[in-house]
Structure formats: structure tokens, C-alpha cells
Amino acid sequence: MSLDLQVHELIYLFAAFHGAFLASLIIFKRYSQENIFLFLLVLLFSFYLLESVIYSSGYIRYVPHLFFTTLPLIFLIGPLFFLYIRSSLNQTPLLWKDLIHLLPFLFEFIILLPFYSLDAETKIKVYEMMLQSSGSSGDFSIYFIGYLIYLISTFFYFLKALKLIQSASENRMKAKEKKKFSALRIVSVGFFIYVFVSLLLSGLSWSNLDVSMLSFHINLISLTLLIHTIGYIAFANPALLESLATPSDYQFSSLSSEKKKRLAEQLIASMQSKRLYLKSGISAGEVSEELGITNHELSQLLSVELNTSFYDFINRYRIDHAKEILMSKKYRDAKILHIALDSGFSNKSSFLRNFKKSTGLTPTAYKKLHKNQVPIN
Incomplete structure (x- = not known):
């Protein structure tokens, strides 16, 4: 052969x-x-x-x-x-x-x-x-x-x-x-x-x-x-x-179902009260530190308990914030870039892509669709 x-x-x-x-x-x-x-x-x-x-x-x-x-x-x-x-x-x-x-x-x-x-x-x-x-x-x-x-x-x-x-x-x-x-x-x-x-x-x-x-x-x-x-x-x-996580992040998570539920509530409360999503470039590490857990535990919390990823979770709050200010009198004549930056996005293209992904509309179209609503002061 x-x-x-x-x-x-x-x-x-x-x-x-x-x-x-x-x-x-x-x-x-x-x-x-x-x-x-x-x-x-x-x-x-x-x-x-x-x-x-x-x-x-x-x-x-x-x-x-x-x-x-x-x-x-x-x-x-x-x-x-x-x-x-x-x-x-x-x-x-x-x-x-x-x-x-x-x-x-x-x-x-x-x-x-x-x-x-x-x-x-x-x-x-x-x-x-x-x-x-x-x-x-x-x-x-x-x-x-x-x-x-x-x-x-x-x-x-x-x-x-x-x-x-x-x-x-x-x-x-x-x-x-x-x-x-x-x-x-x-x-x-x-x-x-x-x-x-x-x-x-x-x-x-x-x-x-x-x-x-x-x-x-x-x-x-x-x-x-x-x-x-x-x-x-x-x-x-x-x-x-090289991993972006520390070695301990790959150990099996010890989060119980009760603790995951409690942390999810704490995470949502922090987002609503401290509005961490408005900080451009916020990382999973910063949010993990805020909750006192590891990056891996935060990922597990988001994936299993909230069925989302870190960036989708953050961008959801940013889009909701953008919807509010689009209807505000203060932002009536504001440019799209101004709204994007004030909502926590780092650039205009990122804001437009995520806004349309969430609503199916551009910010301008969304504003026209809701023009009959009472503007927020």
C-alpha cells in the first residue's frame, strides 16, 4: 500500500x-x-x-x-x-x-x-x-x-x-x-x-x-x-x-433559586433607582460589583432567571428611557445623537439599530406615531 x-x-x-x-x-x-x-x-x-x-x-x-x-x-x-x-x-x-x-x-x-x-x-x-x-x-x-x-x-x-x-x-x-x-x-x-x-x-x-x-x-x-x-x-x-473572567467565575454557581430571584429583584431595583444603564460603556463587572456577585453569577442570573443577555438587558432600559425623552418638551428639538447619548448609548448608529430592533420604528417615526400624546415636562 x-x-x-x-x-x-x-x-x-x-x-x-x-x-x-x-x-x-x-x-x-x-x-x-x-x-x-x-x-x-x-x-x-x-x-x-x-x-x-x-x-x-x-x-x-x-x-x-x-x-x-x-x-x-x-x-x-x-x-x-x-x-x-x-x-x-x-x-x-x-x-x-x-x-x-x-x-x-x-x-x-x-x-x-x-x-x-x-x-x-x-x-x-x-x-x-x-x-x-x-x-x-x-x-x-x-x-x-x-x-x-x-x-x-x-x-x-x-x-x-x-x-x-x-x-x-x-x-x-x-x-x-x-x-x-x-x-x-x-x-x-x-x-x-x-x-x-x-x-x-x-x-x-x-x-x-x-x-x-x-x-x-x-x-x-x-x-x-x-x-x-x-x-x-x-x-x-x-x-x-485569555478569559475575561477570573478563575473562580468558572466554578459551578452556588446560587439557589431563592437567591437568584432575590438578586433579580435587586438588579431591577438598582436599574430603576440608580439608572446604571445611562452610563455609557457600563460593563458586566461594574453591575456584578454593585450586586456583590461574580461575572459568571450575573450571566447565570440574566440567562436563567431573566432569559436575556447583559447587553440586551441594559439596552432595554436605554430604549425605554429614550422613548420617554422623545415625548419630553425638553427634547422636542433635540437631535438624534443628543437623545442617544443621554440614553446611555455611545453613538448614534448603535442607538438607531437597537431602537428599531425594539420598536420596529425609527425614533422619528416613533415620535410622529405618538405625537398626539401629552408631552412629558
């Missing part, structure tokens, strides 16, 4: 081993909740590259039971990236409802169970048939359809993660948080480029099967560059692997 690899396949193979090595460094050097997600993400990238090399080189004939193994696994890439970003920004603990992110993976796995149960010889025949029909017009294989669904769902998860990043960028002010955020933003851009290129190439492959192999290799090159980029950022900016 000999293995004859092309130069490009050796490059992919090197990236796969680089990714596996990087994943081991991530999990052993900086163990934390968010780094567990990053570890699994990089490991999945590596395994996908490895199986692709085995498939394209024909070596799959010697290990046929690896055939299609990454097809259900890649459905975890989008959820892992989203959970990694969420954990990195606000240390939100995992909840039972997060299991819903596993559904696409489980669905694809169940569909492929009949194939996985086949013997090695039959799987090799399927592989040979796919090679013979790869240039046929209108060839919609299970692999292609599944891969396209994976890309669309992954892009959806990227948009969810992007919303979290946008919210965090408006509030995180400390030096350590800025370094972490900068590293996360670079990784996110790299991830977006990979997903966007993959979507584009999938469309080209469907419309013109002659470029399918070129698309396949460009996709693997994009993934190779993404792995190397993560490795470089982790080396050049160690903040990527």
Missing part, C-alpha cells in the same frame, strides 16, 4: 496536523469554557481537511469507514463558533436549551446511518460510483446537498455571532477586553471569508460542474489559511486565549 500525494494535498495535510497541534495547545494551555469551543472548532477544521485529503487522494479505499464521517460533524461548526463568541464576550453558561444547536447534526447523522452501517466493500463501490458521476450534468449528490445546507446554516450562526460582537463593541472599554475583542474580530473576519467563499464556490459548482474540483480546492485553501490565521493570532495576541 503506497500513498502518492500531490503538493496541494501535502499542504492540506500539514494544515490538518497544524490544526490538531494548535487545538491541543488551546485546551491544555488556557483551559476555559470558551476555549473548549475553540478547541473543538479547530479540531473539526483539521479533521475535515484530513478526510478531504484522504478522499481526493483515493486513500479512502483503504479506510472506507471514514467516508462521509465529516458530513454530519461539519454541522457543528456554526454552533461551536456562535457558542465560542458568546462565551468569550459574556461568559454565558451552557443551558439545556442550547442542546437545540445539535439538531442539524443529529438530523444529518440519522439520515446517514444506513450508509454508515454498510460494509467496507460497498462503501468503496459508492466512492467509485461518485468518482464516475462527478462530471455528470445535474448530479445532486447527498454530499453536495448536505454541504450546501451546512454552509447556509453556518452563515446563519455567523450572523448571530456578529450581533453579539456588535453589542459588545459598544460597551467593552477595559484594555484587556479591547485586546480580546480585537483578536475575536480578526478570527470572525477570517471565519466569515471562509464561509462566504465556500457559499460562492458551491453556487459555481452547481451552475458549472467543470469548475467543481477547482471550487473544492479553493475551499480547502481557505480553510487552510483560516487554521494558520488562528494559530498566528493565538501566538501574536495571547489575549485570544
Whole structure:
């Protein structure tokens, strides 16, 4: 048995081993909740590259039971990236409802169970048939359809993660948080480029099967560059692997249901009386200190007891405040930026985006809709 690899396949193979090595460094050097997600993400990238090399080189004939193994696994890439970003920004603990992110993976796995149960010889025949029909017009294989669904769902998860990043960028002010955020933003851009290129190439492959192999290799090159980029950022900016929480924040929370209820009431009372939300750039750490609890406990309190995130919770109060002053005589001729700043937002665009998200209207439209109401002095 000999293995004859092309130069490009050796490059992919090197990236796969680089990714596996990087994943081991991530999990052993900086163990934390968010780094567990990053570890699994990089490991999945590596395994996908490895199986692709085995498939394209024909070596799959010697290990046929690896055939299609990454097809259900890649459905975890989008959820892992989203959970990694969420954990990195606000240390939100995992909840039972997060299991819903596993559904696409489980669905694809169940569909492929009949194939996985086949013997090695039959799987090799399927592989040979796919090679013979790869240039046929209108060839919609299970692999292609599944891969396209994976890309669309992954892009959806990227948009969810992007919303979290946008919210965090408006509030995180400390030096350590800025370094972490900068590293996360670079990784996110790299991830977006990979997903966007993959979507584009999938469309080209469907419309013109002659470029399918070129698309396949460009996709693997994009993934190779993404792995190397993560490795470089982790080396050049160690903040990527550093947690924003203290070690004790990752211990199991001792908050009882009664204490969570009491703290939730205290949190709401503090917001209403002290109006902490009006402070631009207020952090979860400041609110945690106000309540005398850790960041992790605050995240758990917001997620479990109030079913929200820190920034959504703060912005809800800011929007309610903006609604009030929009109807005030004092702000009758005020500019939108003035209202935004007085409501606790750091800039106009952030205010407009969150106001429309909450009300479905722009501040101007909201004011016109309620113009017949008695203005507040």
C-alpha cells in the first residue's frame, strides 16, 4: 500500500496536523469554557481537511469507514463558533436549551446511518460510483446537498455571532477586553471569508460542474489559511486565549433559586433607582460589583432567571428611557445623537439599530406615531 500525494494535498495535510497541534495547545494551555469551543472548532477544521485529503487522494479505499464521517460533524461548526463568541464576550453558561444547536447534526447523522452501517466493500463501490458521476450534468449528490445546507446554516450562526460582537463593541472599554475583542474580530473576519467563499464556490459548482474540483480546492485553501490565521493570532495576541473572567467565575454557581430571584429583584431595583444603564460603556463587572456577585453569577442570573443577555438587558432600559425623552418638551428639538447619548448609548448608529430592533420604528417615526400624546415636562 503506497500513498502518492500531490503538493496541494501535502499542504492540506500539514494544515490538518497544524490544526490538531494548535487545538491541543488551546485546551491544555488556557483551559476555559470558551476555549473548549475553540478547541473543538479547530479540531473539526483539521479533521475535515484530513478526510478531504484522504478522499481526493483515493486513500479512502483503504479506510472506507471514514467516508462521509465529516458530513454530519461539519454541522457543528456554526454552533461551536456562535457558542465560542458568546462565551468569550459574556461568559454565558451552557443551558439545556442550547442542546437545540445539535439538531442539524443529529438530523444529518440519522439520515446517514444506513450508509454508515454498510460494509467496507460497498462503501468503496459508492466512492467509485461518485468518482464516475462527478462530471455528470445535474448530479445532486447527498454530499453536495448536505454541504450546501451546512454552509447556509453556518452563515446563519455567523450572523448571530456578529450581533453579539456588535453589542459588545459598544460597551467593552477595559484594555484587556479591547485586546480580546480585537483578536475575536480578526478570527470572525477570517471565519466569515471562509464561509462566504465556500457559499460562492458551491453556487459555481452547481451552475458549472467543470469548475467543481477547482471550487473544492479553493475551499480547502481557505480553510487552510483560516487554521494558520488562528494559530498566528493565538501566538501574536495571547489575549485570544485569555478569559475575561477570573478563575473562580468558572466554578459551578452556588446560587439557589431563592437567591437568584432575590438578586433579580435587586438588579431591577438598582436599574430603576440608580439608572446604571445611562452610563455609557457600563460593563458586566461594574453591575456584578454593585450586586456583590461574580461575572459568571450575573450571566447565570440574566440567562436563567431573566432569559436575556447583559447587553440586551441594559439596552432595554436605554430604549425605554429614550422613548420617554422623545415625548419630553425638553427634547422636542433635540437631535438624534443628543437623545442617544443621554440614553446611555455611545453613538448614534448603535442607538438607531437597537431602537428599531425594539420598536420596529425609527425614533422619528416613533415620535410622529405618538405625537398626539401629552408631552412629558
